[in-house]
Amino acid sequence: MPADLHIHSNASDGILSPSEIVKIAKKRGLSAISITDHDSVEGLDEAIAISKKIGLNFVPGIELSAESEEWDLHILGYFIDHHSEELKKYLKNLQKRRKIRAKKIVNKLKKAGINIEYEQVAIQSHGESIGRPHLARTMVKLGIVNSFQEAFNLYLRKEKPYYVKKYVITPQEIIKILIKAKAIPVLAHPFSDNSIDFIPSLAKIGLMGIEVYYPGYNKFKINELIRIADRYELIKTGGTDFHGSETKINYKINVKNIGDITVDDNVVEILAEKAKQLRK
Numbered sequence: 001m002p003a004d005l006h007i008h009s010n011a012s013d014g015i016l017s018p019s020e021i022v023k024i025a026k027k028r029g030l031s032a033i034s035i036t037d038h039d040s041v042e043g044l045d046e047a048i049a050i051s052k053k054i055g056l057n058f059v060p061g062i063e064l065s066a067e068s069e070e071w072d073l074h075i076l077g078y079f080i081d082h083h084s085e086e087l088k089k090y091l092k093n094l095q096k097r098r099k100i101r102a103k104k105i106v107n108k109l110k111k112a113g114i115n116i117e118y119e120q121v122a123i124q125s126h127g128e129s130i131g132r133p134h135l136a137r138t139m140v141k142l143g144i145v146n147s148f149q150e151a152f153n154l155y156l157r158k159e160k161p162y163y164v165k166k167y168v169i170t171p172q173e174i175i176k177i178l179i180k181a182k183a184i185p186v187l188a189h190p191f192s193d194n195s196i197d198f199i200p201s202l203a204k205i206g207l208m209g210i211e212v213y214y215p216g217y218n219k220f221k222i223n224e225l226i227r228i229a230d231r232y233e234l235i236k237t238g239g240t241d242f243h244g245s246e247t248k249i250n251y252k253i254n255v256k257n258i259g260d261i262t263v264d265d266n267v268v269e270i271l272a273e274k275a276k277q278l279r280k
Contacts (some may be wrong), residue, residue, distance in 0.1 A: 001031030002262035005059060006239025009035050011043030013133035015244025018047035021258060022056055028259040032057035032268045034078060039064060039094040040129035041082035059268060063188060066171040072193040075174045077183030079275035087181040095129050097167045102130050108162040114144060132156045175206045182278045184208050184271050186237050191221055203232040208274060213238025213261050235270055238263040
């Protein structure tokens, strides 16, 4: 049976609640899902509870970003111990920095004569992890732009003067944090931002998988990722990177629903077995 291992809820920058996501996945006939919110595990307990109630296999997950001027890598963590105190402390610091970054972007927009307040943006964040999508939704709501995509095209992309860099975090730091939290580190969407070039070095420092099946990846890309995964003995995962009804801002792909991209259930079993080994 199919499993979608890359979904975002409103605990970060998705639209739907964890409960809504689980119910949709069940209706679509999925055997398992993973909610992998950005820098947040706030939605996992809710998702675990409803998954147990309706009989869906749930994989606790997260997505952390390693970014600098040289790289922009997203690393998923599967079967994460989301009650780890060290992890909670780390995420609290990241979320604090996200808020500071959002405030800086708002201030740049205000100086340019755009009527927007940080408090209006914060309302759009149901969880504790605030990001550019919340800014985009606020701009649509205020009538500054006509669409979510237009907000990014005109104001929020990296090349725009209102953009503020993220706090620099190395891939080594992300992988270390995930492994400490007993999670399986998996490189998300490897063809984005030349992330694929980092796989050999990441494999040496603890990377355990790569996202082979992803929206927009044709047979050539999938086969290339399978070849790389086999070479470095990495687990092959996949999923929709579902956020909601909005077009994906980075990859110009509109994923219509949870479960549009899946992997076989045995991938979940492989991840679970690997996670058991980390807990020994």
